[in-house]
Every structure is written in structure tokens, then in C-alpha cells.
Amino acid sequence: MTSMTRAIQLGRKEKPKRGSLLLLIPGIASVVLLGILPLFIVARNSFAVADNYGGITDGLTLDNYAKLLDPVYSKTLLYSLGLGLLNTAVCLVIGYITSYYIVSRPAGKQGFLLLLVIIPFWTDFLVRTFAWITILGSGGPIAGVLGIFGIAGFSLIPSNVAVVLGLLYSFLPTAIFPIYASMRSIDGSLKEAATDLGCGWWGVQRRVILPLTRPGLLGAALLTFIPTMGVFVIPVLLGGGKDPLVGNLIVTLYTEFRNQPMGAAASMLLLILMLISMVLVGLLLQRSATKGSSSRTKRSSTEKGA
Amino acid sequence: MNTQTTSTIAPAVEIQGLSKEFAGHLAVQPLDLTIGDNEFFSILGPSGCGKTTLMRMITGFEAPSSGRVLLGGADVTAVPTRNRDLNMLFQSYALFPHLTVFENVAFELRVRRVAKDEANRRTREALELVRLGHLGDRKPDQLSGGQRQRVALARAVVSRPKVVLLDEPLGALDQQLRKEMQYELKRMQREVGITFIYVTHDQEEALTMSDRIAVMSEGVVQQVAGPEDIYNRPETRFVAGFIGSCNLLDTTVPEGAAGDEVEVVVDGAGTVRGVLGETVTSERPGTLLVRPERIEVRPDAPGAAGIAGVVETLTFLGEEWHLHLLVGGLTVKASLSSLAKERDLPGLSMGDTLRLSWRPQDARIVIR
Ligand SMILES: Nc1ncnc2c1ncn2[C@@H]1O[C@H](COP(=O)(O)OP(=O)(O)O)[C@@H](O)[C@H]1O
Numbered sequence: 001m002t003s004m005t006r007a008i009q010l011g012r013k014e015k016p017k018r019g020s021l022l023l024l025i026p027g028i029a030s031v032v033l034l035g036i037l038p039l040f041i042v043a044r045n046s047f048a049v050a051d052n053y054g055g056i057t058d059g060l061t062l063d064n065y066a067k068l069l070d071p072v073y074s075k076t077l078l079y080s081l082g083l084g085l086l087n088t089a090v091c092l093v094i095g096y097i098t099s100y101y102i103v104s105r106p107a108g109k110q111g112f113l114l115l116l117v118i119i120p121f122w123t124d125f126l127v128r129t130f131a132w133i134t135i136l137g138s139g140g141p142i143a144g145v146l147g148i149f150g151i152a153g154f155s156l157i158p159s160n161v162a163v164v165l166g167l168l169y170s171f172l173p174t175a176i177f178p179i180y181a182s183m184r185s186i187d188g189s190l191k192e193a194a195t196d197l198g199c200g201w202w203g204v205q206r207r208v209i210l211p212l213t214r215p216g217l218l219g220a221a222l223l224t225f226i227p228t229m230g231v232f233v234i235p236v237l238l239g240g241g242k243d244p245l246v247g248n249l250i251v252t253l254y255t256e257f258r259n260q261p262m263g264a265a266a267s268m269l270l271l272i273l274m275l276i277s278m279v280l281v282g283l284l285l286q287r288s289a290t291k292g293s294s295s296r297t298k299r300s301s302t303e304k305g306a
Numbered sequence: 307m308n309t310q311t312t313s314t315i316a317p318a319v320e321i322q323g324l325s326k327e328f329a330g331h332l333a334v335q336p337l338d339l340t341i342g343d344n345e346f347f348s349i350l351g352p353s354g355c356g357k358t359t360l361m362r363m364i365t366g367f368e369a370p371s372s373g374r375v376l377l378g379g380a381d382v383t384a385v386p387t388r389n390r391d392l393n394m395l396f397q398s399y400a401l402f403p404h405l406t407v408f409e410n411v412a413f414e415l416r417v418r419r420v421a422k423d424e425a426n427r428r429t430r431e432a433l434e435l436v437r438l439g440h441l442g443d444r445k446p447d448q449l450s451g452g453q454r455q456r457v458a459l460a461r462a463v464v465s466r467p468k469v470v471l472l473d474e475p476l477g478a479l480d481q482q483l484r485k486e487m488q489y490e491l492k493r494m495q496r497e498v499g500i501t502f503i504y505v506t507h508d509q510e511e512a513l514t515m516s517d518r519i520a521v522m523s524e525g526v527v528q529q530v531a532g533p534e535d536i537y538n539r540p541e542t543r544f545v546a547g548f549i550g551s552c553n554l555l556d557t558t559v560p561e562g563a564a565g566d567e568v569e570v571v572v573d574g575a576g577t578v579r580g581v582l583g584e585t586v587t588s589e590r591p592g593t594l595l596v597r598p599e600r601i602e603v604r605p606d607a608p609g610a611a612g613i614a615g616v617v618e619t620l621t622f623l624g625e626e627w628h629l630h631l632l633v634g635g636l637t638v639k640a641s642l643s644s645l646a647k648e649r650d651l652p653g654l655s656m657g658d659t660l661r662l663s664w665r666p667q668d669a670r671i672v673i674r
């Protein structure tokens with residue numbers, strides 16, 4: 001630190017001393033020990049041959065991945081992808097609307113509204129999921145209100161509707177924050193300019209706010225889509241475990257089936273999907289940065305053709 | 307529309323009894339204004355006097371507390387902004403950062419579903435008008451401040467609205483560019499033949515560009531007139547003090563005074579004359595307004611006309627000299643062209659006594 005300040009004061013670069021390299025060691029060590037090493041072990045295990053008890057033996061095989069293609073597992077995979085897409089879509093829509101509302105409030109109130117979004121995080125996730133069982137279950141407020149109208153025996157627990165609601169509930173805050181961050185940086189006069197130039201409410205959204213919120217929406221999608229597939233508590237508690245997600249599959253493979261190599265392969269699959277979607281989002285962001293000029297070039301070339 | 311037949315003779319904008327109240331404070335007091343077709347009309351006043359609020363009521367961004375706005379003879383008070391035949395040029399330019407220059411300018415035509423060929427042609431025309439035809443593919447953040455300004459202008463005029471409103475559009479530019487853009491804006495306004503309502507706190511901008519100027523202060527329109535009249539015949543103390551440099555000499559207007567050569571007594575200075583715009587029925591406190599360059603200074607000689615003043619300061623500014631003269635207990639500003647100084651007062655120095663006079667029509671007396 002002092003050597004750095006001195007380097008700045010002297011206005012020239014100084015070679016980092018051995019002392020400052022030493023300071024980096026705790027950081028590097030924790031990244032290696034807590035991040036890279038476990039990841040490496042899981043990756044290695046996913047190619048290992050299982051012994052009769054599901055333990056790891058040496059060997060090198062692609063069998064574990066091949067077995068994931070078995071209809072039993074690929075059904076879970078497809079179902080998870082579908083549910084991930086659904087949850088992402090709903091989170092983006094509701095996240096957009098919520099962010100739009102928060103941004104339109106006076107600056108002083110925005111902090112309070114964001115706090116309301118964060119507060120649930122202060123309670124344990126499991127406890128919150130149990131709260132949903134109460135809300136949607138046979139003894140809950142919905143059942144109570146329906147009971148007044150003579151509709152008896154209502155319960156959404158267990159059901160896929162409850163799973164969807166539970167997923168939405170747990171991922172909405174994660175979706176709201178990046179969208180809100182994007183939206184907040186949009187100059188308010190752009191909205192007025194669009195109105196002035198003939199846009200109605202929907203036109204303002206479609207032509208101005210939505211395109212400018214794109215980075216936030218893509219970020220939110222990234223934080224929602226794959227993580228949804230890895231959830232395992234909600235399908236069990238709210239859905240009765242009938243339709244598992246990849247997260248449940250991994251848990252089952254590791255614990256019940258005691259097949260560590262296949263569990264590792266399923267984990268790696270999620271990781272690979274995550275990486276692919278990150279690359280996709282990266283490409284989409286890049287495209288939106290250069291999009292304007294390319295579409296203009298296209299137009300002028302068609303003009304010449306006509 | 308049934309106003310079709312009258313719209314050719316109806317003024318572009320009529321404002322009737324328009325006012326705006328914010329939490330008990332009248333930002334704009336009820337006012338009337340009529341702005342003609344193809345007019346370059348400026349609203350001039352210090353910061354916070356209600357210019358933006360007035361403009362936002364004309365565009366429809368702000369609902370008035372009272373009064374009406376007429377556009378081409380039709381009452382648009384209840385018409386939403388997007389259906390008013392006017393466009394606004396924002397101080398921040400408000401260009402869409404995700405669209406190219408071309409797409410920004412074409413924006414309104416696309417929203418209003420103008421046929422594609424037609425829209426492209428008109429967009430190119432608008433870009434030519436602001437001399438940016440070659441930069442259509444750029445994004446706004448790849449442009450200089452002056453270029454952004456031009457894009458914003460092209461975007462505002464591309465649909466040929468009846469009125470374009472500009473809220474301190476040159477505020478963010480440097481001095482050199484401001485001068486250039488003043489001239490350019492005026493040229494473009496003539497070329498497109500659209501009414502411009504131009505908001506500014508810069509008197510020089512208003513004087514050089516406008517056909518007419520409304521001077522505002524604290525939500526009240528003080529005077530509406532052409533630049534020459536605003537400058538030479540200010541009707542209120544505020545207008546005289548705000549625009550250019552002016553001597554404001556407190557006086558008392560005698561009972562029954564009226565006409566173009568009213569004599570009043572300025573304490574310590576003596577009897578002077580000026581134009582009184584109204585007839586006063588009883589003695590009233592007033593102010594005599596006279597611009598420094600309208601005061602003639604001559605060497606003091608026994609029996610010379612005018613009031614006597616002692617030179618307090620003497621400043622050379624190139625084309626002219628600025629004098630501060632002590633007249634009785636008052637300081638009076640006068641200016642003198644370099645030519646006149648050399649010819650009539652070659653040896654002038656501080657402490658000299660001079661004779662000050664002006665033609666009655668060059669001074670105005672207003673009631674306080
Ligand atoms: N939205 C608003 N809410 C409350 N007061 C406002 C609002 N907009 C403007 N004002 C007040 O109205 C007065 C005129 O403001 P404005 O029209 O912006 O003046 P100008 O454009 O001449 O600088 C100011 O005192 C300002 O504080």
C-alpha cells in the first residue's frame with residue numbers, strides 16, 4: 001500500500017515488491033481452495049468409473065454423461081429447461097413492471113421500496129417456503145376465503161402451480177435488481193421526448209425503455225434461468241417431489257442412488273449450460289451495442305437495390 | 307378539422323389566462339400571449355421565473371392550473387402531448403442513445419407510420435438541413451455537443467410541426483459554438499418556416515435571434531415587443547435593468563403628467579425629461595430609465611445645457627469608453643464611442659466635470 005502510494009506520488013511505475021505479492025496469497029489461496037479445487041474434483045469425478053457402491057474409482061469414461069441421456073433423466077432435464085424458461089419469462093415481466101414502478105417514485109422513496117424487496121432475504125429460505133405451504137395449503141387464507149363461498153377442500157399443496165409460484169417468489173428479487181439498475185440510469189427526458197414524438201405508453205416502452213433496459217433484462221435472465229433448474233427444496237416441499245428438477249436429480253444421485261460420478265456429471269451439465277447462457281448473453285449485449293449501425297447499413301443497401 | 311379554413315390566418319399559438327400553481331406558489335401568473343405563424347418568439351427571463359413551466363404547459367407535459375392553449379386556432383388544453391402538432395427540443399437534447407443519428411431523426415415518422423420511402427427521404431432532408439447528412443450511421447455518444455444539438459433539431463423539425471419549442475438549447479455549448487448556433491438556428495427557422503418558441507435567460511441570444519421577445523420575471527410577462535423596442539423602449543424597471551445596461555433614476559411623477567416630454571425632478575441631479583407611457587391622475591413615485599449610450603456627454607462650459615457630473619471612473623473597452631459619473635448623490639453610467647472621445651474629449655481624466663443630456667424620447671419614465 002505504502003509503496004503504491006509512493007509510486008503514485010513519484011508519478012512513475014515501480015515494480016511490485018515481494019511484500020505486496022505476499023499480501024495476495026490469502027486471496028489466491030481461498031480462490032484455489034474454495035473455488036477451483038472443488039470444481040476440479042467434481043469435473044474429474046464426472047469422468048470417473050463408479051464402483052459397486054457408487055464410490056469413485058480411477059478410470060476415465062464418458063458413460064456418466066451418456067447415461068444422463070436416458071429418458072428417465074432427460075425427461076427431468078427437459079422439464080427443468082421448460083420450468084426455467086417459464087420462471088425466467090415471468091420474473092422478467094414482473095421484474096420489469098416492479099422496476100418501472102420503483103423508478104417512477106421520487107428518489108427518496110425508491111430506497112424504501114428496494115428495502116421491501118430485500119427484506120425477505122433476512123429470513124431463512126426454508127422458513128419462507130414453509131410459509132408458502134401455509135398460504136396455499138388447505139388451512140390457508142385462500143382456502144378460507146373460498147370456503148366462505150362454499151368451495152371446500154381447496155389446497156394447492158402439492159401442485160405444479162405451487163412450484164411455479166414458489167420459484168417466482170424466490171427469484172423475483174434477483175431479477176428486480178439488475179432491471180432496476182438499468183432502468184434507473186435512463187434519462188427521464190427520453191420518455192418525454194418519445195411522448196412528444198408521438199408515442200403512447202406502449203410505444204414509449206417498446207421503442208425506448210425496453211431497449212435501454214436490455215442489459216438489465218439479460219442480466220436478470222442469466223441470474224434466473226439456470227439457477228432455477230438447480231433448485232431442489234421447492235419441488236419437494238411445494239410440488240410433492242413428483243416432478244423433480246435437475247437440482248433434485250443431483251441430490252438424489254448423490255444421496256439415494258449413491259452414484260457420485262453421475263451426480264458430478266449432472267452438476268457439470270448445469271455448469272456447462274450456465275457457461276453457454278453467459279456466452280449467449282455476452283453476444284446479445286455486444287450485438288445491441290452495434291445493432292443500430294448494422295441495421296442502418298442493411299436499409300441503405302436495400303434502398304439502393306430498389 | 308373544422309378549423310381548416312381559419313388555420314391559415316389563426317396565430318400559431320394563443321395563450322389565454324394560462325397559469326400554474328405549485329404547492330400554493332404561482333410559478334406562472336395568469337397570462338395571455340399570441341405567437342404568430344413562422345415567428346421566432348423568445349421567452350426571456352432570469353432562472354426560476356417560470357419559462358420552463360410555461361413551455362411545458364404549451365407542450366402538454368404540465369397541466370395548467372387555469373387558462374387555455376390554442377394551437378392554430380384549436381383549443382388543445384385537453385389534448386395529450388403526442389397529439390399536439392408541436393415538438394420540443396430538450397436542453398439535454400434527449401437523443402435516444404440506442405438509436406443511430408438517422409434512426410433518431412426518423413423516430414417520429416416511424417411512430418406516425420409514414421411510408422418507409424417517404425420517411426427515409428424526409429429524414430435525409432432534415433439531416434441535410436442541419437448539415438449532418440454524412441453522420442447518419444453514428445450513435446449519439448459518438449458526436450460532439452454541437453452535432454448532438456443539430457440532430458435534436460433535425461428530429462424536432464422532421465415532421466414539419468406547427469411549432470418547435472426550444473428550452474435553453476445552447477446552454478451546454480461553449481461560447482464560440484453558441485455564437486455559431488445562434489446564427490444557424492435562425493437560418494434553419496427561416497428555411498423550414500416553422501414557428502420557434504425559444505426559451506433563454508441570455509439577453510444577447512434573445513436580441514439577436516428573435517422577431518419578438520416576451521420578458522418574464524417571477525411568473526409575470528413584463529413586456530412583449532421586438533428586440534429594438536425591448537432594448538430602446540423598456541416599459542418596466544425590470545426590463546430596463548435585465549436587458550443591457552441602464553440607468554434607473556428614482557423620481558416623483560407629478561399629478562396630471564402625460565406625454566412625450568414630461569419633466570421630472572431627480573433628487574440631486576435636477577430637472578430632466580422623458581416619455582411617460584400613461585397618464586397619472588395623482589402624484590406617483592416613478593423611475594426614469596435611460597441607457598448609457600443615449601446620454602450625450604460634453605465638456606462643461608458656463609451656461610451649457612444638461613446636468614453636471616464628475617467623472618468617477620473611466621474604462622476603455624476598445625470600441626467604446628465606459629464612464630461612471632457622480633451626479634449629486636447618484637452614480638450615472640454613460641458610454642462614449644472611441645471616435646467621439648478622441649474628437650470631443652481628448653484629454654478626459656478622472657475628476658473632470660462634464661455636462662450630461664439626452665433627447666426626451668431616449669428616456670422613459672415608468673410608475674413604480
Ligand atoms: N414540478 C415542480 N414542482 C414544484 N415547483 C416547481 C416545479 N417546477 C418548477 N417549479 C418552480 O416553479 C418556478 C419556475 O420554474 P421554471 O419554470 O423551471 O423556471 P425557469 O425555466 O424560468 O428557470 C421555480 O420557482 C421552480 O422552483
Ligand SMILES: [Mg+2]
Nearest residue numbers: 354357358473
Ligand atoms: Mg428552465
